[in-house]
Ligand SMILES: *[C@@H]1O[C@H](CO)[C@@H](O)[C@H](O)[C@H]1NC(C)=O
C-alpha cells in the first residue's frame with residue numbers, strides 16, 4: 434500500500450519533468466514493438482486466433498471492457514506511458530490513430546509473433562516483426578506529411594521505444610509440439626544462439642530507422658507460467674526445459690545489447706531483466722501482495738493453465754491477488770510492479786541504467 438502511493442506520486446513528478454523537457458509535442462513519443470505482452474489491440478483488426486477482445490479481458494480496465502490487451506486492465510506499455518506523462522499509445526491499426534494522435538506515438542505489437550518469421554504460424558494473420566518495422570517507416574511518412582521531415586526526425590529520435598520478443602520463439606515454436614521442426618534442426622543452446630543473432634539484426638534495423646532509446650525486455654521465467662505448470666509439471670515445480678531456455682536466452686540478450694551499444698558508441702539499448710522481476714513474484718508472492726504466483730486468475734484445469742481465458746473460465750474475485758491474469762500473461766498488478774522496477778530498479782534489474790535515470794538524462798538534452 435505504502436509503496437503504491439509513493440509509486441503514483443513519483444510518476445506524477447516524472448511526468449512534469451519530462452513535459453518541461455519537451456517542446457511543442459508535449460510528452461515524448463513512445464513506440465512499442467513485440468508480442469502479446471505489449472500488444473494494445475492490433476490483433477483486434479486481424480483474422481487471427483491470438484486475440485484478447487472478449488470478456489473477461491479488460492474487466493479492470495477503466496471502461497471495464499476488453500481492449501485487445503492481454504491483461505485484466507493495463508499492460509506494461511500503459512504504465513510506461515503514465516510514467517512519461519503521456520496517454521496510452523493507440524494500436525497502429527486503429528482507425529483513431531490519425532492527426533494529432535499520431536504525435537503520441539504508436540503501438541505496433543501483435544500477439545503471437547516472435548523473433549523468427551516461422552514463430553506463431555498457427556495464428557495465421559499476425560504482424561511479424563519485420564512488418565512492424567515497415568509500419569514504423571510508414572508511420573514516419575504519415576507524421577512527416579503532418580509536421581514536416583525535420584520535426585518528425587526529432588520526434589522519432591527523441592522517443593522512448595519498447596520491444597518485447599523471444600518468449601514465443603520457445604513456447605509457440607521450438608516447444609510448441611514434440612519434435613518441432615526447429616527442435617529437430619537445433620539443440621537448445623544452438624537455437625538460442627540463432628534467435629539471438631536474428632534479434633541483433635532486428636535491433637540494428639530499429640536503430641537504422643530512428644530509434645535512439647530502446648527498452649529491450651528479456652523473457653520471464655518461461656517454465657513457471659501457469660500454462661507450463663499445467664502441461665509439463667506434475668508437482669508444481671517450474672518446467673526445467675523452459676527455465677533452461679530462459680536462462681540461456683537472457684544473458685546472451687544482454688551481451689548483444691552491450692555489443693550494439695559499443696558499436697554505436699552510446700547507450701541506445703537498455704536491457705530489462707524481466708526474468709529477475711518475475712522470479713521475485715514466483716519466489717515470494719506474499720511480499721508483493723499476491724496469494725499465488727502459480728495459479729492464473731482466469732482459466733481452467735490445473736493452475737487454471739489450460740486453454741484460453743473466456744467467459745466460461747474460472748475467474749478469481751480479486752485480480753490484484755494474482756501474479757498471473759491468464760495462463761501466460763501477468764495481471765495488471767504485476768505489470769505495474771514490473772514497470773516500477775523498470776523505473777527505479779538497480780542494475781540487477783536494468784542494464785546499464787533504469788528508466789528514471791534515462792528520463793533525467795534525456796530531459797537535459
Ligand atoms: C524474415 O522475413 C523478412 C522479410 O519479410 C526477411 O527480411 C528476413 O530475412 C526473414 N528472416 C529470416 C530469419 O528468414
Ligand SMILES: *[C@@H]1O[C@H](CO)[C@@H](O)[C@H](O)[C@H]1NC(C)=O
Nearest residue numbers: 777778779780786787789790
Ligand atoms: C534507479 O532509480 C532510482 C530512483 O530514481 C535511483 O535513485 C537509482 O540510483 C537508480 N539506480 C540505478 C542503478 O541506476
